[in-house]
Amino acid sequence: MRYIGVMTLAEKHARLRGLIADCGSALVCFSGGVDSTLLLKVAHGVLGERCVAMVALSPTMAASERTAALALAAEIGARIETTESHELSRPEFRMNPKDRCYFCKDELLDLAAPLAKRLGLSEVLLGTNTDDLGDYRPGLQAAKDHGARQPLVDATLSKAEVRELSRELGLATWDKPQLACLSSRFPYGTEITPERLDQVDKMEDGMRALGFRQVRARWHGEIVRLEVDVDALARATEPEIRAAIVRLGRELGFAFVTLDLAGFSSGSLNQLLGIRKKPS
Secondary structure, eight states: EEEEEEEEHHHHHHHHHHHHHHHEEEEEOOOHHHHHHEEEEHHHHGGGGEEEEEEEETSSOOHHHHHHHHHHHHTTTTEEEEEEGGGOHHHHTTOOOTHHHHHHHHHHHHHHHHHHHTTTEEEOOOOOOOOGGGSOOOOOHHHHHHTTOOOHHHOOOOOHHHHHHHHHHGGGGGOOOOOOOGGGSOOOSSSOOOOHHHHHHHHHHHHHHHOOSEEEEEEETTTTEEOOOOGGHHHHHHHHHHHHHHHHHHTTTSEEEEEOOOOOOOGGGGGGGGGGOOOO
C-alpha cells in the first residue's frame, strides 16, 4: 500500500467515512467541483437519505457549472436542494474588497444553516481540502464563524489525494480542471456586476470550445487577460486560433485581447496584494 504522508490513502478514506458517520446527517454545500463531488459521494455512501446536496445558484457560478453540478449530484444519487444565492446584493461583496470571499461564503452559509434545520440535518459540510489552508481564503473564517464542518481537512486530504481518491471511486471529476467563482476574475476593488460576470463566463466558454481545457479570463476594463496552461500557449498563437480568440473577445466587448505568457495560475490576482501562497 502506498503511503501519503503518515497515513495511506485508504486509511484517510476510512477516516473520512468515520467523520461523516459521526455527523449523523448532513447538508453538503455542492458546487460540482473536485472537492465537493468527492465529499458528496462519500457522504451519500455513508449517510444515504440523511445526506442532501445544496446547490446555490448564482451569477458568480459559470452557467455550464450549474448544469454540471445538478447532473453530478443526480448521478451520485443524492437528494438535491437548489437555492438562489444573492451575494451581488451585498455591497461588501459587489465592491470586491480583498476579503470578498468571506462575504460569499457568509451568504452561502446563511442559506445553508436554515435549510439544514428545516430538513432536520445536523451538520453543514464544506469541501475544503488541506491545500486550501495555505492559500489566502477569507471564506475559511466564514466557515469557522458559522460552525460549518470541513471533513476533507479533518481527514488530512490534500488536493492531490482528493483527486486520487476520486479516481479510485470512479468519479469523472478526478482530473477536472481547477475552478473558482467567476468573481475571482476581477482585480480587488473592481466592482462586480452581472454584465461583467457574463462577459468572462462567455469568454471562458468560448476558449473551452476552442479546445483550451484550463483557462481564466481576467477582466481589466477594456482588456481581457487570458491565462491558459503553459503547454497551450503556443497553440493560442496559431494564426487561426489566435484570430478566433481575438474575434471572440471583441464580440464580447473587449477592445484588447491579451495572452499572459506566465500561463495559468490559480489566484494570480492575489499577487497584487502580496498574499499569494508560496509555491510548494
